[in-house]
Amino acid sequence: MGVPLAQLVIGARTAASMQQGGPWEPSEWDAAVNNAVRAFWVDVTAINNTLAVTIATITITNTATPYVALPADFMNVLSVWERPGTASRRELRKSGDRSAYGQRTYRISGKLLYIDPLEASVDSYELDYNPLPTLLTASVDLDGELVQHREYFELHTAIAALTSEQSPTADIAPRFAVCQQRALAWAARQRSSEPSRPRDVRPRGGRGRLPGRWP
Numbered sequence: 001m002g003v004p005l006a007q008l009v010i011g012a013r014t015a016a017s018m019q020q021g022g023p024w025e026p027s028e029w030d031a032a033v034n035n036a037v038r039a040f041w042v043d044v045t046a047i048n049n050t051l052a053v054t055i056a057t058i059t060i061t062n063t064a065t066p067y068v069a070l071p072a073d074f075m076n077v078l079s080v081w082e083r084p085g086t087a088s089r090r091e092l093r094k095s096g097d098r099s100a101y102g103q104r105t106y107r108i109s110g111k112l113l114y115i116d117p118l119e120a121s122v123d124s125y126e127l128d129y130n131p132l133p134t135l136l137t138a139s140v141d142l143d144g145e146l147v148q149h150r151e152y153f154e155l156h157t158a159i160a161a162l163t164s165e166q167s168p169t170a171d172i173a174p175r176f177a178v179c180q181q182r183a184l185a186w187a188a189r190q191r192s193s194e195p196s197r198p199r200d201v202r203p204r205g206g207r208g209r210l211p212g213r214w215p
Contacts, residue, residue, distance in 0.1 A: 002141030003150055008033050011150065012157035015172055023165040029157070034135045036156035037142075040149065041075070041133045043180060044187035049078055049130060051190060056127045057084060058113070066121035067112040073131040080106040080113070084126035092125075149186070152179040 009029045013019050024032070045051055058068045080092045082104055093099065095107035095116045104123075105116045115121035136142060142153070155176040162169045 001147070002144045003147055004141050005030060005033060005136040005138060008136070008142060008150070008153050008157070011154035012161065015154050016158035016161045018158075018161060023161055029161075030136075032157045032160045033153055035160065036153040037133050037136060039156055040146075040152055040183060041130075044183055045076060045130050047184050047187040048191040049076065051187060052130055052133075053078060054129055054131045056129070057124065058127055059124045060115060060121045063119050063121055066116075066118040067109075067114040070108070070111050070113055071127075071129070071131070074111075074129050075132045076130040077106075077108060077113075078128040078130065080128075081126040082123055084124060089126075149179065149183050152176070152183055155179055 009026075012029065012033065013022060016022070022029075041052075054071070054073070056071055060066055060068060081089055082092055083089050092104050092106045092115075095105040095114075097105060104120060107114045107116060113127065115123075115125065134140060134143075142150070155172055158172055159169045159176060162172075
C-alpha cells in the first residue's frame with residue numbers, strides 16, 4: 001500500500017517543526033515532496049541504473065535533421081543502438097570517444113539526440129534510458145515498494161523548507177544522511193551482477209539534491 005502525498009507533507013512539516021504556518025503554500029509543499037522524489041531517483045539510479053529502464057525505438061529519415069527529440073520522461077541515457085532487431089545491431093559510443101573512430105556515435109544537446117556523422121545518420125535506432133519518476137498528486141500515491149524510504153522524502157522536504165527561511169538544519173541533516181545511505185544500499189541490492197553503466201547524464205545537481213532547492 002502506498003503513501004498519499006498529503007501524508008508525506010504532514011511528515012515533512014512535522015520533521016521541520018512547521019505543523020502550523022511555515023514558509024510555503026500547500027502547492028509549494030507538494031512541489032518540494034516531488035523534488036525529493038526526483039532526488040531519490042537521482043541517487044538510486046546513480047548506484048543501479050537498471051532500476052527503471054524504458055526502451056524507445058527511433059528513426060532518422062533525413063540527414064538535414066539528423067536528430068530526434070528525447071522522450072518527455074527522459075532522465076539519463078543508458079545506451080544507444082543502431083539497427084535494433086537485426087543481426088547487425090550495434091551499440092553506439094558517445095561522440096568524442098576515440099575508440100569509435102570511423103563509426104557512428106551519439107550525442108545529446110539540450111532535449112535532442114544527435115547521431116554523428118550527420119551525413120550517415122539515416123537509420124533506425126534504439127534508445128535505452130532511465131525515465132523521470134512518476135510525480136505524486138492527490139490521486140497518485142508513493143509506490144508501495146518505496147514506503148520503506150518514506151523518511152527520505154519527508155526529511156529532504158523538511159530540509160528544503162528550513163533552508164528556504166534560513167533556519168538551521170543540523171538536527172535533521174544527519175538523519176537524512178542515514179536515510180540516503182539506506183536508499184543507496186537498497187539500490188545496490190537490486191542490482192544485477194554486471195549492470196550497464198550510464199554513458200551520459202543530463203545536468204541534475206549533486207547527489208541527494210536538486211538544483212536551486214537546498215544546498
